[in-house]
Each structure stands twice: as C-alpha cells, then as structure tokens.
Amino acid sequence: MGEIKTAALVGGGVIGAGWGARFLLNGIDVAVYDPDPELQRKFETVLANARRAWAKLFPAAELPREGSLRIASSLADAVKGADFVQESLPEREDLKRRIFAEIDGLLPPHVIIGSSTSGLLPSRLQSDMLHPERLVVGHPFNPVYLLPLVEICGGEKTAAEVKERAGAFYKSIGMQPLHVRKEIDGFIADRMLEAVWREALWMINDGIATTEEIDDAIRYGAGLRWSFMGTFLIYRLAGGEPGMRHFMSQFGPALKLPWTKLVAPELTDELTDTIVRQSDDQARGVSIRELERRRDDCLVAVMSALRDNDFASGATIKDYERSLVDESGVLTLHRATVKPDWIDYNGHMTEHRYLQVFGETTDALFQHIGADAAYLASGLMYYTVETHIRHLHEVTEGEALHATTQILAADDKRIHLFHAIYRSRDDQLLATAEQMQLHVDTNAKKAAPARADVLERVRKLAQAHSALPRPEGSGRSVGVR
Amino acid sequence: MGEIKTAALVGGGVIGAGWGARFLLNGIDVAVYDPDPELQRKFETVLANARRAWAKLFPAAELPREGSLRIASSLADAVKGADFVQESLPEREDLKRRIFAEIDGLLPPHVIIGSSTSGLLPSRLQSDMLHPERLVVGHPFNPVYLLPLVEICGGEKTAAEVKERAGAFYKSIGMQPLHVRKEIDGFIADRMLEAVWREALWMINDGIATTEEIDDAIRYGAGLRWSFMGTFLIYRLAGGEPGMRHFMSQFGPALKLPWTKLVAPELTDELTDTIVRQSDDQARGVSIRELERRRDDCLVAVMSALRDNDFASGATIKDYERSLVDESGVLTLHRATVKPDWIDYNGHMTEHRYLQVFGETTDALFQHIGADAAYLASGLMYYTVETHIRHLHEVTEGEALHATTQILAADDKRIHLFHAIYRSRDDQLLATAEQMQLHVDTNAKKAAPARADVLERVRKLAQAHSALPRPEGSGRSVGVR
Numbered sequence: 001m002g003e004i005k006t007a008a009l010v011g012g013g014v015i016g017a018g019w020g021a022r023f024l025l026n027g028i029d030v031a032v033y034d035p036d037p038e039l040q041r042k043f044e045t046v047l048a049n050a051r052r053a054w055a056k057l058f059p060a061a062e063l064p065r066e067g068s069l070r071i072a073s074s075l076a077d078a079v080k081g082a083d084f085v086q087e088s089l090p091e092r093e094d095l096k097r098r099i100f101a102e103i104d105g106l107l108p109p110h111v112i113i114g115s116s117t118s119g120l121l122p123s124r125l126q127s128d129m130l131h132p133e134r135l136v137v138g139h140p141f142n143p144v145y146l147l148p149l150v151e152i153c154g155g156e157k158t159a160a161e162v163k164e165r166a167g168a169f170y171k172s173i174g175m176q177p178l179h180v181r182k183e184i185d186g187f188i189a190d191r192m193l194e195a196v197w198r199e200a201l202w203m204i205n206d207g208i209a210t211t212e213e214i215d216d217a218i219r220y221g222a223g224l225r226w227s228f229m230g231t232f233l234i235y236r237l238a239g240g241e242p243g244m245r246h247f248m249s250q251f252g253p254a255l256k257l258p259w260t261k262l263v264a265p266e267l268t269d270e271l272t273d274t275i276v277r278q279s280d281d282q283a284r285g286v287s288i289r290e291l292e293r294r295r296d297d298c299l300v301a302v303m304s305a306l307r308d309n310d311f312a313s314g315a316t317i318k319d320y321e322r323s324l325v326d327e328s329g330v331l332t333l334h335r336a337t338v339k340p341d342w343i344d345y346n347g348h349m350t351e352h353r354y355l356q357v358f359g360e361t362t363d364a365l366f367q368h369i370g371a372d373a374a375y376l377a378s379g380l381m382y383y384t385v386e387t388h389i390r391h392l393h394e395v396t397e398g399e400a401l402h403a404t405t406q407i408l409a410a411d412d413k414r415i416h417l418f419h420a421i422y423r424s425r426d427d428q429l430l431a432t433a434e435q436m437q438l439h440v441d442t443n444a445k446k447a448a449p450a451r452a453d454v455l456e457r458v459r460k461l462a463q464a465h466s467a468l469p470r471p472e473g474s475g476r477s478v479g480v481r
Numbered sequence: 482m483g484e485i486k487t488a489a490l491v492g493g494g495v496i497g498a499g500w501g502a503r504f505l506l507n508g509i510d511v512a513v514y515d516p517d518p519e520l521q522r523k524f525e526t527v528l529a530n531a532r533r534a535w536a537k538l539f540p541a542a543e544l545p546r547e548g549s550l551r552i553a554s555s556l557a558d559a560v561k562g563a564d565f566v567q568e569s570l571p572e573r574e575d576l577k578r579r580i581f582a583e584i585d586g587l588l589p590p591h592v593i594i595g596s597s598t599s600g601l602l603p604s605r606l607q608s609d610m611l612h613p614e615r616l617v618v619g620h621p622f623n624p625v626y627l628l629p630l631v632e633i634c635g636g637e638k639t640a641a642e643v644k645e646r647a648g649a650f651y652k653s654i655g656m657q658p659l660h661v662r663k664e665i666d667g668f669i670a671d672r673m674l675e676a677v678w679r680e681a682l683w684m685i686n687d688g689i690a691t692t693e694e695i696d697d698a699i700r701y702g703a704g705l706r707w708s709f710m711g712t713f714l715i716y717r718l719a720g721g722e723p724g725m726r727h728f729m730s731q732f733g734p735a736l737k738l739p740w741t742k743l744v745a746p747e748l749t750d751e752l753t754d755t756i757v758r759q760s761d762d763q764a765r766g767v768s769i770r771e772l773e774r775r776r777d778d779c780l781v782a783v784m785s786a787l788r789d790n791d792f793a794s795g796a797t798i799k800d801y802e803r804s805l806v807d808e809s810g811v812l813t814l815h816r817a818t819v820k821p822d823w824i825d826y827n828g829h830m831t832e833h834r835y836l837q838v839f840g841e842t843t844d845a846l847f848q849h850i851g852a853d854a855a856y857l858a859s860g861l862m863y864y865t866v867e868t869h870i871r872h873l874h875e876v877t878e879g880e881a882l883h884a885t886t887q888i889l890a891a892d893d894k895r896i897h898l899f900h901a902i903y904r905s906r907d908d909q910l911l912a913t914a915e916q917m918q919l920h921v922d923t924n925a926k927k928a929a930p931a932r933a934d935v936l937e938r939v940r941k942l943a944q945a946h947s948a949l950p951r952p953e954g955s956g957r958s959v960g961v962r
Contacts, residue, residue: 014721042722091735119735141702142719149702176701182689189698191684193712195676198736200712203672208663215711217670219793220657221622221630223707228779230696230704231674231681236760237776238623240495241523241769244760245753252748254572254600255679267733272726279717279725288722294792295718298709301786309779312700 004028004169008082010075010099012036015116016088017043018144020069021050023086025145026173027064032071033078040071045289050145053296057146057304060364061321062332075099079106084169086138088116093124100135101128112166114138119186119194122155132157136166139187140175143292146299148176148316151187174320176313204278205271211278227302228312310374322368328464331405333364335424338399348394354421355389358433361403361419369457371450380451382415382437390473393423393430400424406471410462412449413439418471432473485509485650489563491556491580493517496597497569498524499625501550502531504567506626507654508545513552514559521552526770531626534777538627538785541845542802543813556580560587565650567619569597574605581616582609593647595619600667600675603636613638617647620668621656624773627780629657629797632668655801657794685759686752692759708783709793791855803849809945812886814845816905819880829875835902836870839914842884842900850938852931861932863896863918871954874904874911881905887952891943893930894920899952913954 007023009016012034020030020043032043047069054063072078079085085103089095096115103113109131117125117137126132136158139151150170154163167177180187186194200214209217225234232244239247283291306314325331336357344350362384366372371382395401402424409416415437421430441448450458488504490497493515501511501524513524528550535544553559560566566584570576577596584594590612598606598618607613617639620632631651635644648658661668667675677699684690690698706715713725720728764772787795806812817838825831843865847853852863876882883905890897896918902911922929931939 014719090731118732141706142715147702147705149698151698176697178694178697178701180690181694182687184689187698188684188690188695189702191680192677192695192699193703194735195680196673196712197716199672199676201736203669206663208665209661209669211711211713213659213662214669214673215713216657216659217630217632217668218673218707218711219709220659220797221628221670222674223704223709223711224628224780224783224794225622225776226699226704227708227783228700228704229776230692230699231677232692232696232756232760233763233772234623234776235678236764237769237772238495239769243769244757248748248753248756250571251599252753254675255682255748267729267736272729272733275713275729276725279713282714283717288718288720288724291714292718294790295706295710295715298787298790298792299705301790302705302708302783305782305786306779309775309782311775311779313705316701 004083004172006031006082007084007086008072008079009033009086009088010078010103011088011090011116012039012043013088014046014142015140015144016086017046018050018142019086019088019116019140021047021145022173022175024067024069025050025054025063027067028173029067030069031078031080031082032069033073033075043069043071046143046145049143049292049296052293053143053146053300056297056300057317058321060333060335061324063324075102076106079103082107082111085111085113086116087113091118091120093120096120096125097128100125101130104129104131104134109134112136112162112169114166116140119190121183121185122153122158123183124155126155126157133159134162136162137180137187138166138170139190141189143296143299146296146303148174148313149178149189150175151178151180151189153180153183153187155183172323174317176316201267201271201275204275210282211275212282215282228306228309228314308373310370310372318367318372325368327461330465330468331365331368331461332402333368333405334361334403336360336401336403338395338397338401340397343397347396349396351391354391354431355387355433357401357403357421358387358389358419358431358435359384361405361421362417362435362437364403365405365417369461370454375451375454376442378451379441379443380439380448380454381442382439382450384435385438386436388434388476388478390432390476391430392432393428395423395428395430401430406468407458407462407465408434408470408474410458412455413447415439415458415462418474420471432471434474434476485564485653487512487563488565488567489553489560490514490567490569491559491584492569492571492597493520493524494569495527495623496621496625497567498527499531499623500567500569500597500621502528502626503654503656505548505550506531506535506544508548509654510548511550512559512561512563513550514554514556524550524552527624527626530624530773530777533774534624534627534781537778537781538798539802541815542805543816544805556583557587560584563588563592566592566594567597568594572599572601574601577601577606578609581606582611585610585612585615590615593617593643593650595647597621600671602664602666603634603639604664605636607636607638614640615643617643618661618668619647619651620671622670624777624780627777627784629655629794630659630670631656632659632661632670634661634664634668636664653804655798657797682748682752682756685756691763692756693763696763709787709790709795789854791851791853799848799853806849808942811946811949812846812849812942813883814849814886815842815884817841817882817884819876819878819882821878824878828877830877832872835872835912836868836914838882838884838902839868839870839900839912839916840865842886842902843898843916843918845884846886846898850942851935856932856935857923860922860924861920861929862923863920863931865916866919867917869915869957869959871913871957872911873913874909876904876911882911887949888939888943888946889915889951889955891939893936894928896920896939896943899955901952913952915955915957 006029009032012032115137122137126135137153141147170177203209236244307317342353404420406418419433439450487510490513493513504511596618603618607616618634622628651658681695717725788798823834885901887899900914920931
C-alpha cells in the first residue's frame with residue numbers, strides 16, 4: 001500500500017495505546033481520539049513501557065525516528081489526513097457501527113479502517129457504511145507493541161485488496177498477520193482463548209482451583225510449549241514416531257470424557273467477587289505497572305530467545321529487523337559504547353577493542369544474512385581468513401560508536417567486506433577493517449558454498465553495493481608509501 | 482521422603498521414557514517394563530534428547546552422576562526393589578486398575594505409586610488395591626524431562642502424607658508440583674488443554690482454519706504470554722489500571738456470545754484424515770526427531786530466558802540448580818574449557834584468562850545467591866574491590882577446568898571469598914584468587930547492605946563455610962618472604 005505516514009486511533013485504552021506505541025515506534029505519526037480525560041497520561045505510560053521494551057528487544061537495530069503523537073479534540077479531528085484508521089473501542093456492536101458510519105463519511109474511500117474487535121463480525125460492523133469495502137478486522141493481542149499476532153478478517157463486503165493491503169501494513173510494522181478465511185464469531189484465537197477462559201471460570205465457580213493455581217497449570221506446562229508451537233504440532237510430537245494418526249487414535253476417545261464444561265458459568269456478583277479477591281491475592285500487592293514491566297521483560301526475553309533459534313515469533317522479529325536495514329547503501333548493523341575496561345593507560349580505547357567491535361560487526365552481518373546460531377549448529381559458517389585494520393582516530397570512555405559495513409565483492413564461498421567504526425556524536429571515522437570471509441563446512445573442515453538462502457541475501461547485498469563508490473582506504477597493504 | 486534411589490517405570494512410551502530421562506539425569510536408577518519390542522531403542526532416543534537438552538539448560542551445574550537403566554522382563558521384575566513407581570500406560574481405566582492391583586501385591590506398602598494419567602480419577606484407579614492410600618496421580622507434561630509442571634491429585638483413599646511425599650520427590654527432581662485440591666476429571670491443566678483442543682477440532686471440522694493456522698493463532702499471540710503468566714494474571718493486566726473488576730465488567734458480556742462450540746465434534750474417519758493430512762503439510766517433511774530437537778531447543782531457550790528474569794519456570798530452574806549445590810563444603814559453581822585463543826606464545830593459558838575465569842566464578846556465585854540480572858537492574862550489585870591472585874601451575878589448550886569458591890567471611894555489605902581453579906583431569910590446582918566484594922547501591926553510588934533474601938543466602942553460606950579449614954594461601958600479601 002502507499003506508505004502509511006499518519007494513522008488515526010479511535011479509542012486509546014490499553015489496546016488503542018498499544019497500537020499507538022507500535023505505530024509511533026515505527027515512525028508513524030499518530031492522532032488519537034478518546035473522551036477519557038486521563039487519555040494523555042495513560043497513553044504516555046503505555047508508550048514509556050513500549051519504548052523500554054523495544055530498547056531491550058532491538059538493542060542493535062536502527063529504529064525509525066519516533067512519530068509524533070497528537071491528542072485529537074474530536075473524531076473528525078483525529079481522522080483528518082489519516083492514511084490508516086485503527087478502531088479500539090469497547091466491544092459493543094452498536095457503538096462500533098455508529099462510529100464506523102461516522103468515520104466513513106469523513107475519509108476518502110481508499111483509507112482503510114481496521115477494527116480491533118476481539119470477535120464481532122465485520123459483516124455486521126460494516127453494515128451502515130457507505131464504503132464497507134474498506135472495513136477490515138485487524139485483531140491484535142495485548143501488549144500490542146510486543147505480540148506479533150494480528151488476525152485479519154473481512155466481512156462480506158470487504159474488498160480482497162483491502163485485506164491484502166492491511167496485512168502488508170501490519171507486517172511492515174513487525175506483526176504476523178493471520179488471514180481468517182471464514183468469518184466467524186471470535187475468529188480463531190479468541191475462540192480458543194475463550195474456551196480456556198470459560199473452563200477456567202467454571203473451575204473458580206466450583207471451587208476446583210484458585211486463579212493462581214489455574215495460571216500455574218498453564219505457565220509451568222503447556223504454556224511454555226505454546227510460546228513457539230501450537231496444539232497440533234505439539235500433539236504430533238506427543239504421538240511419537242507413529243505421528244499424528246497414532247496420537248488421534250490414542251487420545252481421540254478422551255473426547256468423550258467429561259473433561260470440559262465449556263459453557264460459561266453465570267457471571268454472578270459472587271463469582272466476580274471471588275475472582276477479584278483471588279486475583280488480588282495472586283498479585284501480592286505488586287502494582288499493575290510493575291506487573292506490566294515483568295510481563296514485558298519476560299516477553300522480550302522469550303522472543304529474543306526464539307530469535308536466537310530463528311523460530312516462530314523469533315523469526316518474525318528477525319525478518320522485521322532485517323526489513324529496517326536499508327540495503328541500498330552502506331549497512332549500519334552494530335552499535336556499541338566504549339566501556340571503562342576498554343580504556344588503556346593513555347585514557348584511550350585499547351587497540352584490540354577495535355578488533356572486538358569489528359568482530360561484533362561481522363557477527364551482526366552474519367545475523368543479517370541469516371548465518372546465525374542455528375546455521376552454525378547445522379555445520380556451516382563463515383570464517384575470517386584475513387583482516388587489514390587502520391587506526392585513524394582515538395576515542396574515550398563512554399562514547400557511543402556505530403559501525404558500517406560495505407560488501408566489496410562476494411561469490412558462493414567468499415565475502416570481501418569493509419567495516420568502518422565511527423564516533424556517533426560527530427561521525428568521526430575512528431578505524432576501518434577490510435576482511436575476507438571464507439565459508440566453510442565445519443564438519444568436513446573445508447571451504448564450501450553457503451546455503452542457498454544465505455547466498456541469495458549475500459548476492460543481493462553485493463549487487464546493491466556494487467553501485468557504491470569504493471571506500472577510501474580499501475585495497476591497501478601495510479608498508480611505507 | 483526417604484531418598485529415592487531406584488524407580489520403576491510401568492510403561493515406557495513418550496511419557497514413560499520422559500520420566501525415565503528425568504529420573505536418570507537426577508542420578509536415580511531406573512527399571513522399566515513395557516512389552517514394546519522396540520522399547521530400548523525408543524527409550525534411548527528420548528534419553529539422548531534429554532541429555533542434549535540438559536547440557537544446554539544447565540551448562541554450569543554439577544549434575545548428579547546419571548543413574549543406570551535396566552529393561553525389566555516383567556512387571557514384577559521392574560518393581561522389585563523400587564523406592565518409587567511411576568505408571569505411564571495408555572489412558573484406559575480397566576488396564577490401569579488391573580496393573581495397580583497387581584503392583585500393589587508386589588511392593589511394601591510405603592512405596593508410592595504415581596500415575597501419569599491425563600485425567601482419569603484416582604479414586605477409581607485405586608479401587609482394586611489393597612493399599613490404595615499409596616496411589617497418587619503425578620500428571621506430567623511432554624517433554625517430561627523439560628516441562629516443570631506435575632499435577633498431584635489423590636483419590637478418596639490416598640493418604641495426605643503420600644501426596645506430600647510425592648510432591649517433595651517431584652520437586653527434588655526439578656519439577657513444579659501443583660496440588661489439585663478437588664478430584665475432577667482432567668484435573669486442572671487438561672481441562673483447559675482439552676477445551677482448546679475440542680474447539681480447535683471443531684474449527685478443522687468446519688473448515689474454518691487449518692492445523693497450521695490454528696497453531697499460529699496461539700504461538701504468535703497468547704502462547705507467548707502463557708509461557709510465564711496464566712490467563713488470570715494476563716487479564717488483570719488487560720484491565721489496565723482499574724484491574725480485574727474492570728476487565729470482568731468489560732469482557733464479562735462476551736461470555737454470552739457464541740464464541741465457543743461447547744462440545745467436541747464426532748471424531749469421524751474423515752475428520753481424522755483431514756487432521757493427519759493438514760498436520761503432514763504443516764510439518765513440511767521435517768521428521769519427528771528433528772521437530773523434537775527444535776521443540777527442546779526452543780524450550781531450553783525460553784526457560785533460560787525466564788531464568789535470567791527469575792520468573793515463573795525460570796525461578797523453578799534456578800531453585801533446582803541451587804538445590805544441586807552442596808553448600809556445606811567448598812562450592813563448585815563454574816566450569817570452563819581452555820579455548821585456543823586463551824593460549825599465549827608459550828602454549829600456556831595467558832595470565833589474564835585466569836582472572837577472566839575467576840570473574841566468571843564470581844558471577845556464578847552471584848547467580849547462586851540471587852544477585853542476578855534482575856537484581857542488578859533493581860540498582861543493587863556487588864563489586865570486586867580487591868583481588869589477590871596466585872599463579873601456581875600452567876595449563877594447555879583443550880583442558881577442562883573447574884573453579885571452587887569458599888566464603889571466608891561476610892557481613893551485610895561485604896563478602897570475603899577465596900576461589901581456586903583446578904585442572905579437572907587430575908584436580909591439579911592451577912591458581913587461586915582471594916577477593917573482597919563490596920555491595921553497592923548503583924543509583925546512590927555508595928556501599929549499601931544487600932537485599933534481605935540475598936543476605937540470608939550469603940549468611941547461610943558463610944556460616945556453613947566457617948567450619949571449613951582456612952584455604953592454604955589465603956591471607957597473603959605480595960612480597961619476598
């Protein structure tokens with residue numbers, strides 16, 4: 001889709017503000033409308049959480065310059081000039097329908113309106129609109145600035161092209177779109193979440209377990225698996241070598257057992273009170289703010305761990321990080337700060353720390369081209385066979401550094417590259433390193449071509465960089481000139 | 482309970498072998514009975530996976546010496562001399578009842594029999610036993626050697642003391658026992674898992690989504706949260722500042738919406754075929770063996786990430802690792818191998834690498850006493866203010882090293898400690914380091930007492946170590962004697 005520069009948020013609660021944070025961190029300007037008098041404070045709190053989490057999740061990436069936030073005075077003020085609208089109002093069909101009809105009249109017809117509804121049907125939500133084809137569900141999960149999943153579901157009148165454009169947009173801001181092919185209440189994810197929730201409420205209602213015990217039953221067991229594999233793949237493995245059919249024959253009969261109530265209990269005042277009381281006990285006085293930070297820290301840690309495995313949401317993040325890099329010019333893939341123990345007796349950064357930073361820059365390049373830990377574990381890796389370093393300028397403790405990389409040449413086994421380390425404050429060039437990387441099969445212990453996907457990325461980079469001027473100082477040998 | 486030295490496994494499929502691996506890795510001898518002619522091969526495969534995963538999950542811990550595995554020729558042969566029995570047969574009540582009655586007659590009455598049943602009622606399972614009080618459900622989750630959760634549920638005749646002893650035993654082998662207070666079909670976890678599963682089967686049956694789409698709906702969204710927080714705590718946060726009551730009032734009405742099908746679909750041949758076909762597509766030809774490795778790598782990565790945050794299953798692992806350390810004597814908390822680039826031109830390990838290993842040993846001590854990354858993030862940490870090193874013996878590339886730590890003295894702000902590095906092959910002492918650690922408030926930038934829980938662990942260690950002889954070479958200063 002044409003680039004989204006400005007987005008309007010209708011509703012700025014936990015979900016709306018989560019969208020806002022994700023948009024802003026992607027460099028999109030945001031206007032938000034919500035009558036809550038505390039909107040600004042609450043929104044800024046979510047944004048602070050998101051900034052904190054992103055700094056941890058993307059320590060090395062060059063994120064876009066943050067977008068600007070504007071609190072709109074009305075619905076019309078919010079959507080004015082917007083390239084995209086995301087609605088996150090309470091789950092009331094009448095309310096959403098009324099607002100969609102109103103927004104519809106305020107915007108040119110090509111602007112997509114995404115709804116965060118957890119499970120209301122888009123065919124009904126779009127029924128009062130003049131341009132119903134632009135209404136699409138984009139259902140996210142809290143915290144929206146961290147969890148990748150967004151369910152995309154159109155109504156009867158939603159244009160196929162709108163679903164595609166919405167999916168591409170959400171993907172561009174680091175999400176994992178899941179296209180829901182049949183319109184159904186609760187879509188896919190919330191049908192399962194609701195099944196768990198309804199069963200859990202029955203257990204509280206019947207005094208089977210407390211909120212904490214029910215939570216523990218998930219987080220110490222199946223929840224750990226669900227962070228990277230869903231029910232079906234997990235059960236395929238539970239079937240052992242005979243696989244899925246064996247699992248179905250073994251556990252199929254249990255479907256007849258009274259293992260679920262599935263109907264939700266009546267949400268009486270008494271049940272609500274019990275849940276609130278048990279939930280308070282469970283939180284042990286820890287504030288929502290602090291719990292949010294712990295949640296975010298754990299999410300960042302889990303997704304970073306999965307990124308190292310290039311699996312599930314970890315692969316999503318990796319692809320996103322890769323998309324942030326402008327491959328047409330020299331790459332900036334690594335940043336560092338001069339640490340106290342990097343300083344020698346002269347007060348300058350010690351010689352070998354430059355090679356350390358160059359080494360980390362090479363590692364960042366390998367990550368970028370997909371030659372990661374899993375790649376190494378598969379018996380393939382690049383090795384540095386030659387390095388030529390030039391020390392050009394001193395740097396002192398606490399200075400921020402960034403390193404750039406230019407691919408000078410590449411073939412199926414070699415990468416000839418040129419790194420440069422700069423002091424970030426003033427872009428002062430500090431040192432350069434020209435290297436030859438040789439690709440090896442670590443089991444056979446000899447040079448071998450890189451894997452096709454890695455090679456493809458290397459070739460694309462080398463091709464793009466072949467248009468760049470040769471860096472000053474490349475191709476030199478040591479000697480008196 | 483009296484220590485468990487020998488355990489009998491009745492049933493050695495995916496779950497039984499998973500128990501076996503966990504027992505063996507905890508130094509427990511195992512006898513297994515299962516009529517499967519391929520038992521040994523399948524069991525060894527699970528054990529190999531478990532060894533691989535534990536090496537990654539506990540890279541520094543001194544694990545017990547692995548127990549011995551014996552394939553029993555009969556049920557009687559398996560349970561002979563066992564201190565504990567774990568049954569993991571197919572989910573058929575008649576079969577389990579018959580076997581329990583048989584085992585019951587073969588064992589002294591104090592030996593606990595744990596059942597891995599996913600949801601059959603212990604009151605029924607124990608009904609043909611002479612000593613029903615010793616039968617308790619210990620329901621684990623696959624892979625048993627990695628996932629901490631074990632649900633403990635007694636029947637009407639199960640002794641309270643048996644439930645306690647079983648819980649203590651499972652905890653001692655690194656698990657997280659969850660006591661199920663009311664006997665109910667499916668206990669707690671499987672009621673929720675079954676709710677998800679039944680709803681998911683409906684979606685396949687009705688062509689709403691494929692197995693892969695359903696899995697994606699979990700693993701890119703709620704599954705990430707569920708790896709460390711359960712539904713109730715997560716929803717408390719979704720309620721934002723107004724908390725749980727607000728969430729209930731906001732999402733309570735959705736309980737009336739048709740978001741779940743309520744019952745399981747008929748498991749027809751056609752539905753089974755569809756699931757098997759979609760599951761095959763989803764696996765993309767990757768073998769069960771390879772998928773198991775990916776699952777285990779991800780689980781290890783996720784749990785290690787949570788350990789760094791000292792949260793949920795990460796805290797369970799941390800406590801387990803701590804329990805492995807014998808605190809009465811000198812601690813062995815760190816191991817390393819002399820790497821090629823640690824070697825100087827003489828072919829020996831370079832001087833400053835000793836200090837590196839000592840530094841890593843100090844870090845391991847900090848981990849052990851709970852002064853971890855989260856502790857540092859909270860603005861508290863120990864700093865090394867003084868170190869005295871003695872270089873006693875050379876070591877060459879590839880040698881395995883281990884380091885010991887003795888606490889010489891401690892107060893609320895200081896730890897006076899003595900490390901020693903040994904060549905593991907022959908326990909040759911290579912170097913010692915005596916250090917003074919000062920506890921600081923990193924924000925106030927001054928010395929401050931350690932946090933109560935850390936201090937408690939330090940005091941316990943210092944107290945235990947005060948009974949040890951003063952290490953040779955401690956208390957020295959540099960000089961000609």
